[in-house]
Amino acid sequence: MDQVTMPNPAVSDRRQLYRPFIERLNPLAPNSSPIQRALIVPREFDPRDPKQPAINEVFASAAELNRGTQMALVGGIGSGKTTELLLTLDRLKSHKDAVNIFLDAAEFTDFLQTNPGAMLAAIGLRLFAQIRKRFGEPSDEVQSAHAKLRELAHGKTEWYDEDPRDYEGDDGRVPVDIPGLMKPRFPQLTQQVEEVSDLLGTILLPFVDHDSQITVIVDGLDRLIEPVRFREFAEQDLRAIRGTTVTVIAAAPLLLWFDKSRFLQDYFDLVRHIPAAAAEPRQSVFLKDILRKRGADELLSAASINTICRFSGGVLRDLLELAQSAAQYAYRDAADSIDAAHVRAAVRQLGNRYLAGVGTAQRLLIRRLIRGKQFSPDSSDSRELLANRQVLEYSKGGRDFFLVHPALAKLLPEPQ
C-alpha cells in the first residue's frame, strides 16, 4: 500500500527562514531596485584614505560646484562602483533643480564595436525628454536638433541611384592621408562625433538659459576591460562635451589604474579608486555591517561572519555570494542555521570558480605572490589575474599592494 506523506512543517518553516536572507543577498539583483537600495551600507570615507570624505560626497560636491568637471571612478569587478555612483546620484537629487542622468553603457552601445558619438546621442535624447517638463515647449531649433539626433542615433534608410560611399573622385584618383609630424595630445574628433556634439549643444540651450546643473553618470564603461577601448570613448565622446557645463562621472576599468600611460590621471579632472574593501577583511566593520543589514546575525555565528568576510577578500560581490551560497548549503542540509561546514563549502565553491581556467604561467605568478614575491601588473597574464579578481589590489596607509584572492589561495598548497 502506498504511504501517505504529510508535509513537514519544519521544512516549510526553514524555507521561510532562508528565502528572505538569500533574497536580500542576491548579488545579481540590480542595485537600482528600491529593495537593494535600502540595503546599501554607505562608506563613511574614501576606501584608499580614511581621512578623506566618501567618494560619493566628493563627486557630488564637485558636480555641484565645478560644473563641467569630468570624473572617473575606477575599481575591480564587484568592488561597489555602481553603488557609489547611485549614492552620488542620491546626493545630487537633493537639489530639485538639478538635472541628473544615469546612463548604463548597454543603453548606447552593443560593445561589439566602438561607436563614437553614441554616448553623446544618448545624453542628448535623455536631456531632450526633460525639456518640456522643466521649461515648456522646446523651440523649433531644439526640436529640429532632436529630430536629427534621433536619426543619427537610431539610423534611417535613404534611397540612392548609386552607392554614395564611392570614395573614388571623378578623375579616378584615390585620396591618401599623410600624417603630419605634430601629434595632438588626443586624437581629433571624428566627423560624426562633431555632428552629434553640435546637435547636443543645441539641445543644451534651454538648460544653459536656465543656468542648470547637469550631471551625467555613466555606468558600465568599466565592462570594457581593455583600457584602449575605454580610451576611445573618453577621447571622443567625453572630450566632445568638454567646455560645456555638463558634468560627467564615469566608471572606468581597473586596468586603467595600472596603465603606464597614466591616461586616467591625464584626462580626467578627478579620479577615485575603490580597492578591494579592506586590507584586513576579517576585521572590517564595513563588511560585517553589509552582512548584518541583510540579517546575517539571525543565521550565522560571529565566527562564521568573520570567516565570510575574510574569504571574500573584501570584494563586495564575493561577500554577498559567499553568504548566499553558505545559506543554500545549510538549506540543502536541512539545518536551521548556517554552520562552519556550510561556510567552508561556500569558500571552496568560490575558490574553485577562481581556479577554473587558470593557466600554467598564471599559476606560477599566483604561487610567487603567495610566497611573498613581488607582483607587477605589467604582463598580460598578471593583468588578466587582476581583471578576473584572482589577484586583488589593496591599499593601506597610502601603500598599494597585491594579494591572491583568499578563497583561491585556500585551495592552493601552502608554500614550502
Place this chain on the structure above:
Amino acid sequence: MYLLICDATAAKAVQADLAAEVEVQLGAVVSLETASELRTGELPVCRDGSIRLLHFDEWLPALVDALDRHSSYLVQDGGQLLLLVDRQSAERILRRAPNLRSRLTDVFQISPEDLSGEHPV
C-alpha cells in the same frame, strides 16, 4: 548563471538529459539554444524564472565579448542561464570574460550519466 563543461561529443545528450531533468524536477521548460545560430543582438536574457541553455557549439569570441559586457543583464528576476561548453572553450571564456565570470554561480564538469553537478572544476 552556471558554466557547465562537458565533452563536445556528449553535448547533445547532456542537453536532452538536462531538459528532461528540469521538466521532471521543476516542471519548467528549458529553452535550448545554439551559439552559432544566435543572431547578433539577441543575447539570451533570462527573465521571469525562465531557464535557457546556450550550447557553445563553436568558439565565437564576439559572442563571448557581448555576453561579458552585458553580463549584468543576462539573468534577471529569478531566471537561470546555463552555458554548456567543452573544456577548451570554458578556459577561453573564463579568461576572456571577467565580468561574466564574476557573475557565475558555479562552474561544473557534467556528463550525460551524471547531472548532479557534484564535480566542481
